Amino acid sequence: MSVTIQIPTALRVFTDRRADVLVEGTTAGEAISAFADLYPDIRTHLYEDSGALRSFINVYLGDANIKNLSGLDTKLKDGDTLMLVPAIAGGAESSE
Amino acid sequence: MNLIDDSRLADLSNDEISRYSRHLLLPEIGIDGQKRLRAARVLIVGTGGLGAPLALYLAAAGVGTLGVVDFDFVEASNLQRQIIHGTKDIDRPKTASARDRIRGLNPGVNVIAHNTRLTAENALDIMKDYDVVADGTDNYQTRYLVNDACVLLGIPNVYGSIYQFEGQASVFYAKEGPCYRCLYPSPPPPGLVPSCAEGGVVGVLPGIVGTIQACEVIKLIVGGGDGLIGRLLLFDAWRMKFRELRIEKDPLCPICGAEPSIRELIDYEQFCGISLPSDEAPIETITATELKKRIDCGDELQIIDIREPHERAIAKFPGAKPIPLGQMARRVDEFDPEIDAVFLCKIGQRSIFAIRALRDVGYKGRLLNLKDGVNAWARDVDSDLPQY
Ligand SMILES: [Zn+2]
Numbered sequence: 001m002s003v004t005i006q007i008p009t010a011l012r013v014f015t016d017r018r019a020d021v022l023v024e025g026t027t028a029g030e031a032i033s034a035f036a037d038l039y040p041d042i043r044t045h046l047y048e049d050s051g052a053l054r055s056f057i058n059v060y061l062g063d064a065n066i067k068n069l070s071g072l073d074t075k076l077k078d079g080d081t082l083m084l085v086p087a088i089a090g091g092a093e094s095s096e
Numbered sequence: 097m098n099l100i101d102d103s104r105l106a107d108l109s110n111d112e113i114s115r116y117s118r119h120l121l122l123p124e125i126g127i128d129g130q131k132r133l134r135a136a137r138v139l140i141v142g143t144g145g146l147g148a149p150l151a152l153y154l155a156a157a158g159v160g161t162l163g164v165v166d167f168d169f170v171e172a173s174n175l176q177r178q179i180i181h182g183t184k185d186i187d188r189p190k191t192a193s194a195r196d197r198i199r200g201l202n203p204g205v206n207v208i209a210h211n212t213r214l215t216a217e218n219a220l221d222i223m224k225d226y227d228v229v230a231d232g233t234d235n236y237q238t239r240y241l242v243n244d245a246c247v248l249l250g251i252p253n254v255y256g257s258i259y260q261f262e263g264q265a266s267v268f269y270a271k272e273g274p275c276y277r278c279l280y281p282s283p284p285p286p287g288l289v290p291s292c293a294e295g296g297v298v299g300v301l302p303g304i305v306g307t308i309q310a311c312e313v314i315k316l317i318v319g320g321g322d323g324l325i326g327r328l329l330l331f332d333a334w335r336m337k338f339r340e341l342r343i344e345k346d347p348l349c350p351i352c353g354a355e356p357s358i359r360e361l362i363d364y365e366q367f368c369g370i371s372l373p374s375d376e377a378p379i380e381t382i383t384a385t386e387l388k389k390r391i392d393c394g395d396e397l398q399i400i401d402i403r404e405p406h407e408r409a410i411a412k413f414p415g416a417k418p419i420p421l422g423q424m425a426r427r428v429d430e431f432d433p434e435i436d437a438v439f440l441c442k443i444g445q446r447s448i449f450a451i452r453a454l455r456d457v458g459y460k461g462r463l464l465n466l467k468d469g470v471n472a473w474a475r476d477v478d479s480d481l482p483q484y
Contacts, residue, residue: 060341089257089289
């Protein structure tokens with residue numbers, strides 16, 4: 001089952017600046033894991049040591065957070081899109 | 097929902113009726129809404145990219161009391177987007193510059209300048225007198241601090257955040273919906289998501305996101321419209337797309353959930369991992385002058401520039417090999433563990449992640465981080481190189 005992972009600019013440094021990546025997976029967990037296999041540098045940033053997703057990144061299927069669906073077990077259909085939505089903090093920019 | 101109690105409303109003068117006539121003509125605002133705006137007290141945290149349009153539009157709209165919090169001074173590099181400050185304000189405190197501009201725009205606004213850094217010690221004291229807080233800060237510590245203080249005080253937090261071409265906006269109001277912790281229970285490790293100082297930001301982006309925040313503040317005060325409570329608005333300025341995501345209240349949220357574990361403000365530096373005594377081996381650093389000495393002695397070194405090509409073009413580091421941060425793990429074979437490797441970026445933050453990435457894949461050679469990055473090299477070694 002082909003699904004698209006949408007990557008925000010804050011994480012594109014790990015994906016050769018690509019904004020969308022096509023992966024195979026029947027659940028959100030499988031798709032994200034396949035994505036991390038493609039770009040191994042992002043793996044430690046996506047997952048806790050426990051294997052859970054890090055809590056500064058939300059994964060959305062449509063307008064719903066997979067946290068509020070079935071988490072990593074959320075079932076996917078062919079052509080679905082998962083969007084990674086990390087916390088960003090920019091706004092005022094104090095001097096370094 | 098009435099944020100402004102009716103007892104605080106007073107009649108508008110004829111001058112005010114003329115000034116705000118375009119609001120008064122809107123049945124959604126009208127005389128009653130304008131009275132509420134004048135009675136309202138709004139605190140803007142940060143007078144930077146987001147704070148600038150927030151302060152200007154809220155002042156123009158006739159918000160009676162505007163508090164601004166900042167501890168920073170105006171710099172030339174701010175002026176690309178922080179339109180409340182001007183060239184003549186460089187080196188002035190941002191709160192002073194903002195106060196002057198707000199008064200010039202609308203002398204009817206009572207401006208309270210809090211020329212300080214918002215901390216766990218002073219936040220409740222500063223924020224308790226306000227009806228709404230608009231968060232225009234630039235770091236995770238202050239964002240969690242503002243969120244928690246708003247939840248504890250029971251006031252809405254109008255949130256906006258930006259990075260490069262992307263923005264987020266929402267209203268976190270625990271009485272009626274989720275808070276920031278419901279969406280993001282904890283922040284990213286320090287430095288992983290670069291600040292705008294490292295990653296850059298298109299100047300109009302905070303103008304758009306800050307203006308959306310101002311709109312949400314006005315709606316909360318006049319009490320109408322469909323607010324962003326429970327919704328996260330995403331904006332991509334490059335693709336010119338808006339998207340809307342749902343945010344659910346987390347019943348287990350540590351501050352706004354049914355059984356909160358956080359009942360007072362905490363240590364946000366520690367929470368965000370900035371002062372956390374980490375169990376990982378410390379990162380070895382090298383200063384720009386030490387590095388210069390080693391190069392001049394003819395030491396063999398692997399100097400790695402982890403910046404992207406467009407960023408290297410701003411200030412080239414002589415003799416460095418470019419390996420972008422996102423490619424470290426898969427290019428580990430290009431390193432010689434017998435030779436010291438020095439990593440550099442703009443300010444020495446992202447390069448730490450390059451070192452960690454190599455450690456994670458089991459690289460055993462010595463890894464050094466250039467302290468304060470290429471900017472330190474430009475400052476201390478080669479003044480022909482620009483600081484950016
Ligand atoms: Zn919450």
